[in-house]
Amino acid sequence: xxxxxxxxxxxxxxxxxxxxxxxxxxxxxxxxxxxxxxxxxxxxxxxxxxxxxxxxxxxxxxxxxxxxxxxxxxxxxxxxxxxxxxxxxxxxxxxxxxxxxxxxxxxxxxxxxxxxxxxxxxxxxxxxxxxxxxxxxxxxxxxxxxxxxxxxxxxxxxxxxxxxxxxxxxxxxxxxxxxxxxxxxxxxxxxxxxxxxxxxxxxxxxxxxxxxxxxxxxxxxxxxxxxxxxxxxxxxxxxxxxxxxxxxxxxxxxxxxxxxxxxxxxxxxxxxxxxxxxxxxxxxxxxxxxxxxxxxxxxxxxxxxxxxxxxxxxxxxxxxxxxxxxxxxxxxxxxxxxxxxxxxxxxxxxxxxxxxxxxxxxxxxxxxxxxxxxxxxxxxxx
Amino acid sequence: xxxxxxxxxxxxxxxxxxxxxxxxxxxxxxxxxxxxxxxxxxxxxxxxxxxxxxxxxxxxxxxxxxxxxxxxxxxxxxxxxxxxxxxxxxxxxxxxxxxxxxx
Numbered sequence: 001x002x003x004x005x006x007x008x009x010x011x012x013x014x015x016x017x018x019x020x021x022x023x024x025x026x027x028x029x030x031x032x033x034x035x036x037x038x039x040x041x042x043x044x045x046x047x048x049x050x051x052x053x054x055x056x057x058x059x060x061x062x063x064x065x066x067x068x069x070x071x072x073x074x075x076x077x078x079x080x081x082x083x084x085x086x087x088x089x090x091x092x093x094x095x096x097x098x099x100x101x102x103x104x105x106x107x108x109x110x111x112x113x114x115x116x117x118x119x120x121x122x123x124x125x126x127x128x129x130x131x132x133x134x135x136x137x138x139x140x141x142x143x144x145x146x147x148x149x150x151x152x153x154x155x156x157x158x159x160x161x162x163x164x165x166x167x168x169x170x171x172x173x174x175x176x177x178x179x180x181x182x183x184x185x186x187x188x189x190x191x192x193x194x195x196x197x198x199x200x201x202x203x204x205x206x207x208x209x210x211x212x213x214x215x216x217x218x219x220x221x222x223x224x225x226x227x228x229x230x231x232x233x234x235x236x237x238x239x240x241x242x243x244x245x246x247x248x249x250x251x252x253x254x255x256x257x258x259x260x261x262x263x264x265x266x267x268x269x270x271x272x273x274x275x276x277x278x279x280x281x282x283x284x285x286x287x288x289x290x291x292x293x294x295x296x297x298x299x300x301x302x303x304x305x306x307x308x309x310x311x312x313x314x315x316x317x318x319x320x321x322x323x324x325x326x327x328x329x330x331x332x333x334x335x336x337x338x339x340x341x342x343x344x345x346x347x348x349x350x351x352x353x354x355x356x357x358x359x360x361x362x363x364x365x366x367x368x369x370x371x372x373x374x375x376x377x378x379x380x381x382x
Numbered sequence: 383x384x385x386x387x388x389x390x391x392x393x394x395x396x397x398x399x400x401x402x403x404x405x406x407x408x409x410x411x412x413x414x415x416x417x418x419x420x421x422x423x424x425x426x427x428x429x430x431x432x433x434x435x436x437x438x439x440x441x442x443x444x445x446x447x448x449x450x451x452x453x454x455x456x457x458x459x460x461x462x463x464x465x466x467x468x469x470x471x472x473x474x475x476x477x478x479x480x481x482x483x484x485x
Contacts, residue, residue, distance in 0.1 A: 010414075013414075013415060013416060013417055014415070016417035016419075017406060017415045017417045019417075020401050020404050020405075020406055020417050021401075021406075023401055023402055023404065024401045024402075027401075027402060029401060029402075031399070031401070031406075075399075078399055078400075078401065079399070080397060080398070080399040080406055080408065081408075103394075106392075106396070106397050106398050106399065107397055108397035108408035108410060109397070109410070130395045130410050130411065131410060132397065132408060132410035132413060133410075133413070172410075172413060200413070
């Protein structure tokens with residue numbers, strides 16, 4: 001009747017958990033949420049999408065009690081996996097009050113932090129909090145590279161020190177690197193450095209988004225097509241994750257789109273409920289309506305977003321010869337074109353890269369010269 | 383084992399959420415996810431209320447179409463497994479005989 005109870009083989013448990021997640025999707029229950037506690041940060045990373053906007057736009061971050069109410073409402077909506085992110089979460093003096101409230105509401109917590117503010121005492125508090133995961137960015141294999149990209153002296157040493165403090169307390173942490181033109185050649189050493197610190201996982205990302213103030217400045221740090229191609233080809237079978245999309249087995253038009261706004265949601269520092277931190281289509285403000293009201297009675301633009309569940313639901317994708325290789329981001333499309341349903345140049349570029357990699361793997365084809373322009377490396381400000 | 387008077391509570395580290403009539407548990411110490419079917423999910427909720435096991439069995443017998451013996455055996459096995467996985471903690475004050483300990 002209860003069956004295997006709580007103990008079952010991992011594969012069986014994973015399958016059952018997926019079935020329950022599908023049930024959540026059918027009932028539009030957001031199992032995942034990202035909560036952006038602040039845009040403030042003690043670093044100034046060159047590639048970060050986050051700009052501190054509360055002063056420039058005259059907006060005020062949610063206060064402690066407002067956040068705890070938002071967390072209560074997220075729990076009531078059904079959110080299980082909650083990520084607390086920033087900015088830098090530890091710059092908020094009330095971070096611990098918010099985090100402990102989240103823990104008491106039985107969220108599975110993931111913390112995104114740059115790690116530089118993690119001292120012995122902070123690590124002890126994290127051990128008491130016992131989040132499911134703590135994720136920190138490692139931007140370079142050397143102090144020089146990391147600190148130049150973080151635009152802060154001593155950041156590399158402090159982040160690695162944080163990794164040691166977390167490991168000493170048996171706290172699960174993830175190190176991750178956004179590949180940039182400035183750190184691409186350090187990738188192998190980065191991986192050795194990260195895994196040598198005892199992280200649960202090391203993740204590599206290739207995506208760099210425009211800033212939330214519309215600035216395209218971070219994009220100048222994206223690696224070029226040649227480097228991407230090299231990375232993807234070398235990553236096949238070897239890297240922790242292969243970020244290039246593999247051709248789908250079934251009809252491409254049935255491939256699922258991102259579930260932002262249906263299976264997941266986000267709240268920004270000022271209380272706006274969003275489908276995702278990258279997709280600026282607000283449901284409304286938590287200061288004015290409850291999350292449940294906004295979730296169950298969303299604006300038309302969210303209804304349209306929810307009605308598109310597969311690539312075949314988007315005319316731009318249905319007609320595209322790269323549909324097999326694409327993993328579009330509605331947020332990037334919205335930022336670039338003003339319409340989330342549109343195709344954006346980055347999605348197309350990455351899908352084209354996926355096709356080239358697939359051809360290379362199939363018949364040894366090289367990257368066409370036209371897709372491999374030479375670009376000088378831009379200097380990074382100190 | 384006879385644990386009819388025992389009371390338990392969810393381990394404070396365990397994250398969980400009901401999804402309709404089922405549930406997902408996450409153990410942050412290992413990252414493991416535990417899916418619970420409707421009966422196990424209901425049992426999990428009742429355990430969280432720190433009710434004595436005898437009351438939990440009575441509730442499940444009223445709510446689900448099964449024999450009391452089957453429910454008692456399943457509840458006992460679930461609790462043993464959940465204690466071993468450190469998803470539950472025993473509450474002080476509940477009497478528990480040690481005879482016939484099976485786990």
